[in-house]
Amino acid sequence: MWRRRLGAFLLRSPPSSSSTAASSCQHRRHHLLPREEPPALNRLARLFTSQAGSDGGNSQKPFIAFVLGGPGSGKGTQCTKIALDFGFAHLSAGDLLRHEIASGSEKGELIVDIIKEGRIVPSEITVELIRKAMEASNANKVLIDGFPRCEENRIAFERIVGREPDIVVFFDCPEDEMVKRLLGRNQGRVDDNIETIKKRLKVFESLNIPVIDYYSSRGKVRKINATGTADEIFEAVCKLFSSLRF
Numbered sequence: 001m002w003r004r005r006l007g008a009f010l011l012r013s014p015p016s017s018s019s020t021a022a023s024s025c026q027h028r029r030h031h032l033l034p035r036e037e038p039p040a041l042n043r044l045a046r047l048f049t050s051q052a053g054s055d056g057g058n059s060q061k062p063f064i065a066f067v068l069g070g071p072g073s074g075k076g077t078q079c080t081k082i083a084l085d086f087g088f089a090h091l092s093a094g095d096l097l098r099h100e101i102a103s104g105s106e107k108g109e110l111i112v113d114i115i116k117e118g119r120i121v122p123s124e125i126t127v128e129l130i131r132k133a134m135e136a137s138n139a140n141k142v143l144i145d146g147f148p149r150c151e152e153n154r155i156a157f158e159r160i161v162g163r164e165p166d167i168v169v170f171f172d173c174p175e176d177e178m179v180k181r182l183l184g185r186n187q188g189r190v191d192d193n194i195e196t197i198k199k200r201l202k203v204f205e206s207l208n209i210p211v212i213d214y215y216s217s218r219g220k221v222r223k224i225n226a227t228g229t230a231d232e233i234f235e236a237v238c239k240l241f242s243s244l245r246f
């Protein structure tokens, strides 16, 4: 059902600009409450929950949301908004890998070749970067954007971090729209060209969809229609996140 054939790209459309306008989320009131509670109440609340409290400490296990969707489905755009409105740390697997490349390390040289080809970086590398970033953020609510990309990623995360996600948010977007957005992204990325995009879409379908199916069978997937403007999509995101207990 979520599988879409690569075929017909609609490359004729001009690049779509993302919505940078501040969005208004009608559901904000609800999810802002915990952050506005006095510290004593937070501490008290924590005694009665298995998740970390809302004061930024991570003495207990954080709430983890994996954020998935095809390349260009809007994961990064929506994660930025969620982080801002719901107080999540936003860890983007792709950004962590690009940061490693920028550091000039030997690992970075390996990573850049893989990204150029739209393939998946060995899980040990990515999970280690995510683990360190989670630790450094010390956050009690974490969005892990663009991960896991394949079963190997998923299994490595479970083994190294010792956790499953609490939920998996899946941005469902038609391929022609994803291609249009990627070609208009304009961030100078080595993988935002049509050849690599075609490979990334194939990898998404063959390796990432099975991960989504796996989490779906475990009742963890929350699918969001990722067409429309960024603000329209964020309205659906707000509904979902306002309904969560974290």
Ligand SMILES: Nc1ncnc2c1ncn2[C@@H]1O[C@H](COP(=O)(O)OP(=O)(O)O)[C@@H](O)[C@H]1O
Pocket: 016, 017, 018, 019, 069, 070, 071, 072, 073, 074, 075, 076, 077, 078, 181, 182, 184, 185, 186, 226, 227, 228, 229, 230, 231, 233
């Ligand atoms: N709903 C949307 N409509 C049009 N363009 C969008 C939308 N959401 C994001 N974009 C743009 O599409 C491109 C890809 O979005 P991004 O959030 O980076 O996706 P992903 O992280 O899934 O690859 C970016 O240039 C972004 O500004």
Ligand SMILES: Nc1ccn([C@@H]2O[C@H](COP(=O)(O)OP(=O)(O)O)[C@@H](O)[C@H]2O)c(=O)n1
Pocket: 070, 071, 072, 075, 076, 093, 094, 095, 097, 114, 115, 116, 118, 119, 120, 121, 122, 126, 145, 146, 147, 148, 149, 153, 191, 200
């Ligand atoms: N878990 C991950 C995430 C990204 N990557 C690599 O990094 C590239 C860019 O990932 P990204 O998440 O920034 O890309 P978008 O889907 O956001 O466009 C992917 O195409 C992979 O080559 C990976 O190998 N493993």
Ligand SMILES: [Mg+2]
Pocket: 075, 076, 092, 094, 146
């Ligand atoms: Mg992204």
